[in-house]
Amino acid sequence: MTPIKIAVASGKGGTGKTMVATSLASVLVSEHRVQLIDCDVEAPNAHLFLKPSINWSSPAVIMIPEINEERCTACGKCVEVCEFHALAQIGTRILVFPQLCHGCGTCSLYCPEDAISEIPHQIGEMSRGLTTNGVDFLMGELTISEPMATPIIRQLKGLVNEKGExxxxxxxxxxxxxxxxxxxxxxxxxxxxxxxxxGLHDLKQMIGVLKATGTPGGVIINRDGIGNQQLESFLEGTPYPILMKIPYDSEIALGLASGNVLTDFIPQYQSEFQSLHRRILEHYAKVSA
Amino acid sequence: MILMISSQGDTLQSEPSLRFGRAPYFIEFNLEDDSWKAHENPAVSEAGGAGVAASQFLIDKKASAALSGRFGPNAHYALTHANIRMVTFDGDYRSVQSVIDAYKDEKLQEAKH
Structure with a gap:
């Protein structure tokens, strides 16, 4: 059986993505093989809740150009073909901007003098470990001042356990x-x-993303009870059902602020998250039929 | 000697642009004969690397000095290597002409980094 891959996204920050992801993983791991990948590589925090014992780590690198100045004739072809402006030509010199480079390799492919080699440039680190309850945990962390998160996320995806559930x-x-x-x-x-x-404004942006990728989804309303009815009215006309509501509750805020998983410090949420999993599978089966 | 001033519009009366890489226009001003022309900034709508692309444009146009509100780190690196002087102005200047006059009167500061 191929695993079901569930992404937890939000649009707006601070709505409870990590609370949901860590609770879902903690509840489902009692009956399934669960892998959780923290893709928020600019500010990963799921490990603060799950407290995995990290037993593997690896640098995340992209390959960037290095100019062999003896071979380079300063023809400017590499500057011309670089979509990301990671190269500039000043007189007879080519300058490389590692932080603008996406590591696509187009420059070395086009160089007529074979004067460009590709060298590794570390942009962050990936690590992996098991939680005490058996979640296979992975995270990436972008090096401070490195601007590009997507290569690390792609490399983390390469570590998805295809035999997981x-x-x-x-x-x-x-x-x-x-x-x-x-x-x-x-x-x-x-x-x-x-x-x-x-929350609604940024959710609409996320729905725009899902329409483009064609991915089905459902909504969790966190801090239910604050704000207004606009969100629920909006959702009525969309293919994104409300799967769960979590009330605005200071007990939840206190527990999370202490670095605990919601389903550990309020165990009644365990059955709520089991129900959430059932609703996800039902909705997924319906839309993919 | 050629100055390139980042600008919101395409005349000497246009408001100067405090942004370098994302400036809509550059006004090329020749100090030898006071002639000038406006260029659309080819980098203005780039997804990324606008500072480098705008710097490359100034390098190719053989500018001696770049005048803008501020220069990002990539533009600074490229322009420094190209020996193009970076000079900054603040939001008090209402026209490109007034920036040029201030440059001639040596009232503007070198970019700090």
């Missing part, structure tokens, strides 16, 4: 490249939002 991707906030890289190959996307104009 449930793979959970904890997405970064927003709706930009890093989020698209996280959700594009998911089977299902859980959209965690809050019933405020901010």
């Amino acid at each position: 449930i793979i959970i991707f904890d997405s970064p906030p927003g709706a930009s490249c890093a989020v698209v890289a996280t959700v594009h190959d998911a089977d299902y996307v859980l959209l965690v939002t809050e019933p405020t104009p901010f």
Whole structure:
């Protein structure tokens, strides 16, 4: 059986993605093989809740150009073909901007003098470990000042356990490249939002992403009870059903602020997350039929 | 000696642009004969690397000095290597002409990095 890949995304930051991802993983691991991948490589935090014992790590690298100045004739072809402006030509010299390079290799492919070799440039680190309850945990961390998150996310995806049963991707906030890289190959996307104009505004952006990728999804309303009815009215006309509501509750906030998993410090949520899993599978079966 | 001033519009009366890589226009001004022309900034709508692309444009146009509100780290690196002087102005200047006059009067500061 191929695993079901569930991405947890939100649009707006701070709506509870990691709370949902870590709770779902903790509940499902009692009956399934679960892998959780923290794809928020600019600010990973799922490990603070799951406390895995890390037993593997590896640098995340991209290959960037190095100019062999003896061979280079300064023809400028590499500058011309670089879509990302990671190369500039000053007189007879080619300058490389490693932080703009996407590692695509186009420059070395086009260089007529074979004067470009590709050298590794570390942009971050990936690590892996098991939690005490058996979740196979993976995370990536972008080096400070490195701007590109997507290569690490792609490399993390290369470590998906295809023999697993449930793979959970904890997405970064927003709706930009890093989020698209996280959700594009998911089977299902859980959209965690809050019933405020901010939550709704950014949820609409996420729905725009899902329409483009054609990925089905459902909504979790967190901090239910605050804000207004706009979110629920909006969702009525969409193919994204409300799968769960979590109330605005200071006990939840306190427990999370202490670094605990929701389903550990309020065990009644264990059955709620089991029900959530059932609703995901039902909805997924319905839309993929 | 050629100055390139980042600008919101395509005349000497246009408002100067405080942004370099994302400036809509560059006004090329020749200090030898006070002639000028406007160029659309080819980098303005780039997804990324606008500072480098705009710098490359100035390098190819053989500019001696770049005048803008501020220069990002990539533009700074490229322009430094090309020996193009970077000079900054603040939001008080209402026209490209007033920036050029201030440059001639040596009232503008070198970019700090």
